[in-house]
């Protein structure tokens with residue numbers, strides 16, 4: 553199948569876009585999971601959450617999409633058909649949504665807390681701020697490291713990407729470069745771009761809109777998969793990731809949440825009753841430099 557990804561179109565599965573591997577055969581073996589995380593930079597767990605619990609959470613979002621007039625008139629909101637307002641929706645930090653009991657049952661539920669507490673080997677916390685999105689047609693996320701957005705606290709911070717619905721690749725699945733967290737070719741990137749703070753440096757966060765530029769210059773291979781509600785992907789702050797384009801007429805609903813050891817320092821932008829979030833917003837024009845200018849300075 554042909555997959556539009558950034559400014560490229562890749563054949564999947566193929567040598568430019570491979571398959572993510574799940575770690576389900578390692579569940580219950582902490583050392584093996586940690587070794588896999590170190591090697592690949594991510595852990596894909598199939599069916600970590602009860603599917604119905606996730607679909608119940610998705611319904612909160614589906615109802616909101618319908619309420620905001622985003623689903624196509626005359627269609628069943630449960631089909632998530634994108635209406636006239638073409639763009640997607642982002643409810644990051646909108647507690648009425650992100651802390652709705654049915655959403656919290658997934659994002660702060662026992663399944664993910666138990667998994668990450670065991671993995672990290674100590675008590676953990678999760679950021680109060682949660683990123684919740686419905687991705688529209690032709691939309692996607694550019695390639696980046698998460699550390700540039702939330703790097704002020706724990707070095708052991710983990711992202712959890714949770715599809716709230718079945719997300720086949722054509723609906724804009726998550727893509728990762730396995731090993732980008734450790735491959736020697738990425739070392740300079742980790743030392744330069746990986747030290748960026750989008751707020752302190754008033755900088756954009758996406759490294760490139762060209763997935764191939766990254767793999768051809770630094771190494772590795774992009775990988776993605778078809779996701780089902782219940783699956784999660786866990787990854788660290790220096791794992792290069794993005795999403796492929798949503799080619800369908802349906803909203804892709806997913807969340808990104810963050811977890812870390814409770815004893816570690818915490819990035820204060822994302823905690824508290826009303827987390828302050830980014831400042832100034834990275835998409836506003838007061839940016840000090842473009843990513844191209846920063847990259848020229850860093851030589852990457």
Ligand SMILES: O=C(O)CCC(=O)C(=O)O
Pocket residue numbers: 692693698711712713726793794795806807808
């Ligand atoms: O859902 C997406 O498109 C991207 C998510 C992401 O970048 C993240 O989880 O850090």
